[in-house]
Amino acid sequence: MSASIETRDTVEALAADKYKYGFTTDIAMEEFPKGLNEDIVRLISAKKNEPEWLLAWRLKAFTLWQKLEEPVWAHIKHPPIVYNELYYYAAPSGPAPKSLDEVDPELLNMYEKLGIPLSERAALAGVAVDAVFDSVSVATTFRETLAKSGVIFCPISEAVREHPELVRKYLGSVVPIGDNFFAALNSAVFSDGSFVYIPKGVRCPMELSTYFRINARNTGQFERTLIIAEEGASVSYLEGCTAPQRDENQLHAAVVELVALDDAKIKYSTVQNWYPGDADGKGGIYNFVTKRGACRGRNSKISWTQVETGSAITWKYPSCVLQGDGSVGEFYSVALTHNHQQADTGTKMIHIGKNTTSTIISKGISAGHSNNTYRGLVKILPQASGARNYTQCDSLLIGDQCGAHTVPYIESRNASAKVEHEATTSKIAEDQLFYCRSRGLSEEDAVGLIVNGFCKDVLKELPMEFAVEAQKLLAVSLEGSVG
């Protein structure tokens, strides 16, 4: 039996539910009536005691959304999403908790199961976590430590109240409300998310982290994240996601905006492990996310790193707008699809400033009946003299029922710019497998090792804590998916 056939058989044998985050949590939930209309938007806004300007902003986004059409260009297929059958707000009921002690122990228990260091034990891990449960931020740890250095890290709903001038200045400035269908939807109904502000010259003393979890049935999660790094500031932000196992598809349409001013650095890492659906492609999260960073200042830098192993559908293009001279954009991605998962993901690098550079490293792994597409744009505007881009996209196919696709767009309008793009597609090399097996590794371990090696260029970009988790996650996904 050839290695690949064996691998495929193992896939089928193990394809049963391996999703260990698929538990549900039974706590009293407060839900609004389902469906989407102006009243729901008003209700969400009222629920959060939002100022008038934000309600107006939401309503404007809602009006725009109604005029926009759902994009169809991605290489994905799904039954139509009925936006009026969804719930747009769900939260644990009762007044918002004031401190960790007031948080529902069931919730804390759930986060513990997920392995998030939410309680003060987090000190050991040294990570400050903002946990978002369905639509609201449940708790934010380490706020005092952060406050001492002037860093603001809080739920965005709180930032609207406490720091309206900052929110108003930057919200929607990177991803305008009418940017695309899903961004407009998010702008109208976003319920919570994280807000980070790093003042001038401050290097954030610890890694910041948000953990997203969709719990309630038929709810969409629409979180909104806004990170601002002032002149010379730097921050590393981690994001993780899980969802319970359900037969229905659940919608997740987030917007993330990053702003880096002169010499600022933002590193944004994601491990996305939403429920991918079962072996027959039933259930799973529809993940339609808009992430964009603006390098507004000179020599600023924004770096996206993502490990995408979950979701039934991933539609996500973390991008960098390189406005400041000498600014740097990076995109490192591993996307693993299995069973009937579909991923259409990539990045956009828009070079506007002089001597701007961007690097794109994308690794796609497809197994089972999945489809995995890299889609990216590198655009050099006429004024971006001396701009430089390097792109590498590699795809690995495991099994003969999956698909791997590469769709890069490269547009250069400056003669002094240098753009390079490389892409390869192949299967796991027989000789590499043979080499590993001849050294006594099982087929499964060998494939795991090779896939980890294939992804190494990306994994090494992750912060330590996440790199370990991501490696384990790939291994788990491989266990259930590759062999």
Place this chain on the structure above:
Amino acid sequence: MTALPTQRLESWRYTDLRALNAMSFAEAPAASLPDGLPDIGVPRLVFVNGRFDEAASSALPFARNFAAVDEVSDLPLARINAEHAHDGVTLEIPDGVDAGVVLLVSYANGGALHPRHRVSLGAGAALTLLEVVKGDGVYWHNPVTDIVLAQGASLAHYRLQDESQEAFHLATIRATVAADAAYESFTAVMGAKLSRAEFHVELTGAKAHTHLNAAQLLGGSQHGDFTSVVRHKAPDCSSRQTVKSVLCDSARGVFQGRIEVERVAQKTDGYQMSQALLLSPTAEMDIKPELQIYADDVKCSHGATIGALDEEQVFYLRSRGIPEDTARSMLIRAFLTEALEPVTHEGAHALFEAAIETWWARK
């Protein structure tokens, strides 16, 4: 009439046909053949404003009469062509025959031309087809060429698109390549105000092969689009593609190349490289190489680069006493060499070399 495609269509996102749409063309008038059309001492077929010029053409034993067109695809330009086509070359090479070299010359100087050319090669047959397209003034040339290669057949197809600088040239070339057959092609794009060469090559039998190269040399405000789709539909096929663009002034070059590998096409070997030199601050290049792969045991790769001429190389040559313009010309010739690889016929090779020389001198 079928409408012209707009940029809302993904495959036309980089080429804007509004200028063409704004003009109205009558059917091309009868015209006489000008002097100085290429002749490389091989049998020649001549078309003037889309009409076959029997007097200027050689009699070929395997040329057939034009037959009506039945267009089944939904390609807008092929449909428009079908609505108007009333002439074109029809070549049928019988099994096992090596038909040598044929030169196809098209000349135009006004109106709209929609020729439909058909070339079919029987099992084991061989042909080298050299196409030279020239013209004067404003006109719209919309040729469609359909090629069928039976098992083991081999067609070398070279095109020199040297239309008038005011013309529109939108060519569609489709080839079906059976087992062990080979379609080797090279296109040089120099002419036309706006041009597109759109290739669709289907590798339908095991070990079919294609080489789909191009060189675009554009200046002024020319727009040149080279688009190709190579579909691997059988195992063990290979495709090779090298596309080079040299852009001066405010020229805009486009390359869109898709390699599709179907589920059955195991052991596919696909390679594609596209490189562009921007020689002026206002030139623009847009590249969209695309891989769509459904088989796992394949080796597919593509690469793309866009940049300026390496000033260090220019400096190196100048430091050896070579004048700047000559140095640049040498480097550009070297840059284009790889694209010209499939042109193995000496006469054809010389013709392309001369055309590149002329282009460089007048640019």
